[in-house]
């Protein structure tokens with residue numbers, strides 16, 4: 558494994574020398590994670606009945622101002638791990654009955670993660686879920702070809718103004734929309750096992766934000782018109798809860814209304830985006846954020 562000396566693992570391409578410094582994402586020379594445990598709050602075809610074997614990596618390439626996991630994504634809380642320790646974590650989660658290995662925000666540690674997966678591969682028999690904010694380079698997606706079975710990706714915004722204001726990424730939609738196309742082409746249409754657990758495919762998530770219904774519609778328009786029909790599952794999420802720096806933005810300081818979410822769901826259905834998931838409004842609760850307590854590390 559080569560640690561990047563001029564890091565371009567994500568579209569920020571900040572050029573950090575990762576052998577000795579941290580990049581904009583918080584990623585440094587050594588793997589860092591905050592939790593590795595069975596997780597039951599993903600889409601039902603991911604969590605199933607036994608849970609998803611989820612590893613939450615510390616740091617994040619996007620740094621959204623409302624991140625519910627800000628303690629690890631922005632504050633970089635976590636514990637350093639070696640590559641063999643990460644391999645052992647994957648195998649332990651499998652032994653605990655996980656339906657899959659779920660890598661949450663792993664891109665800034667891609668070379669480390671690929672090596673740990675290669676070490677685990679002979680004994681690993683469950684699908685690998687790559688859980689991402691969608692801000693991925695074509696090179697990262699290509700590097701995961703044949704490794705990631707399932708892409709659990711976001712399409713957060715269409716508007717450059719919103720993505721700039723909330724995630725400092727005016728190019729978010731340009732990057733994430735192309736990434737979603739590439740993921741769909743790579744993974745192909747959804748494949749389930751007999752228990753209804755996803756084995757292969759793409760879930761495209763969109764978290765409906767308060768006061769941003771027009772942008773939600775634009776994102777859904779893209780999914781309906783540009784992504785392969787029946788080639789992915791859509792997950793339209795209502796769970797937005799103000800966290801972290803959300804209160805610095807007036808429009809983000811409340812949850813979305815039932816009316817806003819219904820409008821979004823109706824719009825998706827009218828577009829024919831019926832293969833996927835919606836959430837109960839009661840999902841908007843702080844308790845659904847997992848405790849980042851180094852469990853399983």
Ligand code: SF4
Pocket residue numbers: 564565566567568569570571572573579580581582583584618664665
């Ligand atoms: S992954 Fe981190 S260090 Fe690498 S380019 Fe992106 S922000 Fe910079």
